[in-house]
Amino acid sequence: MIRRSGDSGDVGDPIAGIEIRYATAADLPECNRLWREAIDAYLKPMGFPPLPADNPGLRRLHAHTLATDPNRFLVAERAPGRAVAFGSAVERGSLWFLSMLFVDPSEQARGLGRALLDRLLPQPRQGRLLATCTDSAQPISNGLYASLGIVPRMPLYNYLGRPRAGFDWPGLPADIRAEPIEDGVAFRESAEVAALDRSLLGFAHAEDHRFVQEEPRTGFAYRNADGTLAGYAYAGEVGRVGPIGVRSPELLSSVLGHVLQAVQPRGASSVWIPGAAGEAAATAIRAGLRFEAFPILACWSSPYADFTRYVPTSPGLI
Secondary structure (H helix, E strand, O other): OOOOOOOOOOOOOOOOEEEEEEHHHHHHHHHHHHHHHHHHHHHEEEEEEOOOOHHHHHHHHHHHHHHHOOOEEEEEEEOEEEEEEEEEEEEOOOOEEEEEEEEOOOOOOHHHHHHHHHHHHOOOOOOEEEEEEEEEHHHHHHHHHHHHOOOOEEEEEEEHHHEOOOOOOOOOOEEEEEEEEOOOOHHHOHHHHHHHHHHHHOOHHHHHHHHHHHHOEEEEEEEOOOHHHHHHHHOOOOOEEEEEEOOHHHHHHHHHHHHHHHOOOOOOOOEOOOOEOHHHHHHHHOOOOOOOOOOOOEOOOOOOOOOOOOOEEEOOOO
């Protein structure tokens, strides 16, 4: 039940005087502001520059999670039109994934984040697979999630840059061919993509393929000599790379190299490589890409994905 302002509460209740409600598209600019201000509050004292006022990729991600999971996107307001916290989650198959949870710096340490999270979590919680990605520089948030069984398990590093000229990236195997995805709808709704995604993540997620196709990111299907699907990869002109999914871990490095070279961005490329994908990570570093800021921690209550074969879209959308 979503609690409303004016409801009775105990003294010190973190949501006393706060309305928690379902978000609408009109709330997304406030969510962007809260995201920026909450991150700036802990990064700027460490010498990091402030985040830009606008983040088109974040706006699209918020719009996507609101569209696919409107009952799992909540906003907390102390006054109309001025949000003090928001949180969003998506459900894909048996997975509940917390995409975002941010609280205004002036409202932190009062339990508001926990109160919002309690309303986002699935009920009943028993037997559910829970996951999120969180900044490694946020020990309090990490402790909160871990107390719920959503324990940090693996780093995700943001690799930034471009392969240096002349780097000999591992080529695709001789029996694998890359073909551009011409019909995005047919591809994302195909049985072969659903089967590959289930083998990688435990669920199909055509809606998230649609998200990256509409961003837009250029997609490639990688096929064996007999035409069967061996993998897929996406990359965009703004530099974002992912998701990438492959049948075999040995194929991940060469597919990453192919899509980095096939799609030339306007600036640097950005790709989130899981710590479990060791060879792809090492190859990216040798090619000239570099770590960007702190690692993100992938957290889960029980294993659900094969990250030796999968590169996520972003930390906010596995």
